[in-house]
Amino acid sequence: MLMPSFELFEVLIAAAESRNLTDAAQKLKLSQPAVSMKLKELERQSPLPLFSLEGKRKVLTHYGRELYKIAKANRSAMANLYQSLNREYASAETLTLKVGSRRELFEALAPKIRFPGRLQFVALSSQECVQHLLDHKIDIAISHSLPDSPEIMGKKILESSANLVVHKKFLKGKKNAASDPDFLQETPSVLYLETGHLLSEWVAHHKVPFESLKVRGIAEDWRTVQALVDEGWGYGIVPSYVPSFNPDVVTFPLPASVLPYYTFYAIFHKDLKRVPAFKEVLEFKA
Numbered sequence: 472m473l474m475p476s477f478e479l480f481e482v483l484i485a486a487a488e489s490r491n492l493t494d495a496a497q498k499l500k501l502s503q504p505a506v507s508m509k510l511k512e513l514e515r516q517s518p519l520p521l522f523s524l525e526g527k528r529k530v531l532t533h534y535g536r537e538l539y540k541i542a543k544a545n546r547s548a549m550a551n552l553y554q555s556l557n558r559e560y561a562s563a564e565t566l567t568l569k570v571g572s573r574r575e576l577f578e579a580l581a582p583k584i585r586f587p588g589r590l591q592f593v594a595l596s597s598q599e600c601v602q603h604l605l606d607h608k609i610d611i612a613i614s615h616s617l618p619d620s621p622e623i624m625g626k627k628i629l630e631s632s633a634n635l636v637v638h639k640k641f642l643k644g645k646k647n648a649a650s651d652p653d654f655l656q657e658t659p660s661v662l663y664l665e666t667g668h669l670l671s672e673w674v675a676h677h678k679v680p681f682e683s684l685k686v687r688g689i690a691e692d693w694r695t696v697q698a699l700v701d702e703g704w705g706y707g708i709v710p711s712y713v714p715s716f717n718p719d720v721v722t723f724p725l726p727a728s729v730l731p732y733y734t735f736y737a738i739f740h741k742d743l744k745r746v747p748a749f750k751e752v753l754e755f756k757a
Contacts, residue, residue, distance in 0.1 A: 477549075479513040480542035482506055483521070487531055487539040551607060555742070563588045563748035571600035572613035575694040576735065579712040580613060580628065586752045604738060610749070611739045618738065625736040626753075629712060633669055633730040635723040636697060636715055637706035648706075649723035652677045659687040659705030663696050669708040669730055676729050 482499060486506065489495040496503040514521050521535035531539060558566060567589040570577060577592050584590060593600070593609050600612035604623070617625045635649040641658050648654045656679050662670060671681045688699045693713045700707045701717040708725070710733065715722065743749055 479509055480546070482509040483513060483539055484542055484546065486510060558746045558748065561748060566748050567591050568611065568749065568752065569593055569609040570611045570613065571595040571603050571609040573597070573692065575692060575713050576613050584752055588748070601738070604740070610743060611737050613735055613737055615733050615735050617736055622740055623738055624741050624744070625738040627734060628737045629735040631710040631712050631733045631735065632727060633708055633725045634711055635673070635706060635708050635725055636700045636720055638700060638703040638717070639719050639721050640703060641706060642721060649725065650677060652679050655679050656683050657685065659685045661688040661690065661696050661699045661705050661707035662686055663690060663693060663707070665689055672730060673708055673725065
């Protein structure tokens, strides 16, 4: 039995995903009779009918649905292989490097990514960007965790400590505000998430009940925490890679013995190393 051509499988996919053969013909830019002929040709090369009638409407048979699924899946695989092949021969200037990470991480690391082509940022959490990487939706993920997969490589790209940041209007001459239980409890604060990640650990170290804090703001990303502190909402704790843009904000570096450093990795599929255009960027000599 001869293997049907890819063209016939494309016609089957279009027919399966359209309301009728006329719609399928429009998608394929063919005439409706031409689509019918190609489906009949595919059916002649198949052991069972592809369609059956439900009233006046043609629908896929069970065999037809299974063949459609296989054709669709392998079309995606073929497209991925085609893209991979083209990347191996393309110059860097013509390619797009897709990087998934949290926004503030991308902003910190983007200036260090040496790539002459297009750089596309995809805003994702650490967990999301790892999954997108495994699904081949991005090229590089920046995450503090390494997937347990022999297909994935990772390189350390950033180590971050934590800083307590506060507008100087709250300090009133205090030089040890970051470690002062009274200051921590009485001064308005800004949280990262309702759990107060990092800040809850810091105040607990100084025996200050987290529930007693005067919370003025809650944010879902570190950059917003820092922006609220810049605006004078209170004090907060942010990773060291998140900058302040206000000269009136004072930064207190916090010890790793209390808030351990976070290590971030650039992770990517090992087959990305086969693309000459990406060779330099994957060195990560930041």
